[in-house]
Amino acid sequence: MGEVVMRRVVVDTYVMISGLLFGGVAGEIHQLAAERKIVFLVTPEILSEYEATLSYPGLGLDRVDIEELMRGHVLPLCRNLEPEGRGRTWTGDPAQDMFFLCAEAGGADAIVSGDEGFAAVQAPPVPVLTPGQFLGAV
Numbered sequence: 001m002g003e004v005v006m007r008r009v010v011v012d013t014y015v016m017i018s019g020l021l022f023g024g025v026a027g028e029i030h031q032l033a034a035e036r037k038i039v040f041l042v043t044p045e046i047l048s049e050y051e052a053t054l055s056y057p058g059l060g061l062d063r064v065d066i067e068e069l070m071r072g073h074v075l076p077l078c079r080n081l082e083p084e085g086r087g088r089t090w091t092g093d094p095a096q097d098m099f100f101l102c103a104e105a106g107g108a109d110a111i112v113s114g115d116e117g118f119a120a121v122q123a124p125p126v127p128v129l130t131p132g133q134f135l136g137a138v
Contacts, residue, residue: 010103011040011113017059045098113128
């Protein structure tokens with residue numbers, strides 16, 4: 001069998017924000033998207049969460065910085081979906097379920113998350129990989 005090529009991924013908020021601001025393994029994933037080797041699948045709710053997280057005071061970003069990051073470094077790398085089936089649950093937590101719903105609706109190859117809650121989901125619609133596992137698979 002040939003190598004599995006992952007093209008469509010859903011990244012949780014931590015992976016997205018870490019990749020944008022701090023680099024490391026999450027930054028390598030972000031770079032793959034910048035190089036058009038993968039595309040981030042998102043929904044309006046996921047984009048709102050990314051933006052809200054960038055607004056945390058501890059990050060020290062002002063409104064202009066946040067808009068620039070979203071417009072210049074997030075939105076161009078994403079395919080925005082409007083999935084049906086809102087209300088479906090995998091975890092019982094709408095803040096986590098929105099990532100699974102997006103992955104299912106977009107035919108994602110994986111969800112990338114370091115959150116143990118994501119990894120513990122029984123029968124996820126797509127594989128849940130840590131950032132390191134994802135990089136090892138692409």
